[in-house]
């Protein structure tokens with residue numbers, strides 16, 4: 001399997017540090033707003049990448065953090081007049097709602113920065129002791145000129161970086177590119193104790209600490225959006241390698257940006273289309289199909305029209321699958337040469353720098369073949385194509401996955417049971433309880449309507 005490693009700029013053979021096991025860290029969201037289609041891209045891409053590694057037989061240990069303390073969270077809390085923790089807790093809960101709706105499997109670990117402050121302080125102390133960091137009135141800074149490989153990941157020379165990049169402004173720093181490890185708190189800001197006074201961690205150190213603590217000093221893959229290469233990942237790498245003297249992450253994978261109305265889709269500029277709206281209007285599979293149809297490293301232009309087209313294409317596949325399910329044969333097909341050929345093509349595509357556009361096109365080709373086999377009454381092939389879509393490749397891509405649907409159906413049948421219980425209660429005139437069920441469901445976005453022919457429901 002080959003993946004493009006941002007560190008070397010080349011497509012490289014993927015060889016994990018420990019045979020059979022892949023340790024992987026993905027930078028997660030700063031939680032002060034709902035996630036948007038841009039944030040959905042790394043979430044979907046690296047979730048599918050992990051599923052594919054598992055399909056290829058690896059055990060994957062995946063970490064995705066939540067940045068739950070940051071200037072943007074503090075600003076939002078001030079705007080709303082609430083505690084920053086309340087903002088973070090709220091948007092972590094909202095993240096789960098959207099991630100679930102989008103069919104993203106949870107990682108093995110979802111650490112939050114504020115749970116790691118003691119570890120962060122301990123590691124900053126070590127960096128200070130070793131001469132890689134220094135203290136000023138405003139906090140503690142990393143001395144980038146001490147770390148000889150600075151710029152290795154983003155392939156930039158220090159001189160060019162100073163000229164071109166957004167750098168943290170602070171007149172107490174020794175050098176413009178030095179970045180903060182610990183920020184002294186201003187009055188009223190949330191803070192923790194440290195040897196350098198009350199304050200909070202800088203953004204970059206949190207990922208270094210959480211990844212090293214959970215995955216070890218060296219691990220296989222560090223991933224995130226391409227907007228993070230500089231400064232975030234360059235800085236994470238500098239801190240970690242200064243600390244341990246070892247290679248931090250062996251492979252760096254970066255997804256291209258989702259653009260909307262010509263610019264990067266981004267919470268801080270407000271140029272966003274939320275995952276919630278996208279899934280509600282166009283369905284989970286439509287959005288997943290749109291994301292997976294582009295190679296993960298290419299930029300992607302988002303528009304509602306485009307998403308609507310992807311959603312329609314997905315619906316056509318569902319129609320074919322439903323047609324098969326209403327009278328097709330169930331069971332497991334023979335693993336014949338056609339089966340093997342499809343598996344080879346699927347694996348070949350994804351082994352080649354995770355080429356999901358080709359993998360997804362195989363799924364659509366299979367749907368077309370399924371439709372044709374049904375028309376021709378070729379049951380053996382129909383079963384084979386159906387099986388490949390729903391049981392073999394669908395679960396890897398998180399599209400048309402039979403098991404996922406079973407879970408959704410379970411939710412639906414539970415709702416049916418609740419409606420029956422409520423009807424019984426109403427017949428017995430126990431309106432307090434029947435109304436309570438209706439109100440609780442409404443709070444969760446499920447609206448019941450009592451009609452002469454029974455109770456119907458709709459989901460908001």
Ligand SMILES: Nc1ncnc2c1ncn2[C@@H]1O[C@H](COP(=O)(O)OP(=O)(O)OP(=O)(O)O)[C@@H](O)[C@H]1O
Nearest residue numbers: 028029030038039041224225257258265266267268
């Ligand atoms: N437009 C985008 N396209 C693709 N990936 C993105 C996009 N915006 C953010 N990401 C990725 O989403 C993840 C979460 O990032 P983050 O919460 O910083 O998003 P953001 O919307 O850019 O927020 P902010 O505007 O506050 O920086 C990161 O891996 C980041 O690289």
Ligand SMILES: [Zn+2]
Nearest residue numbers: 027028207232
């Ligand atoms: Zn990070």
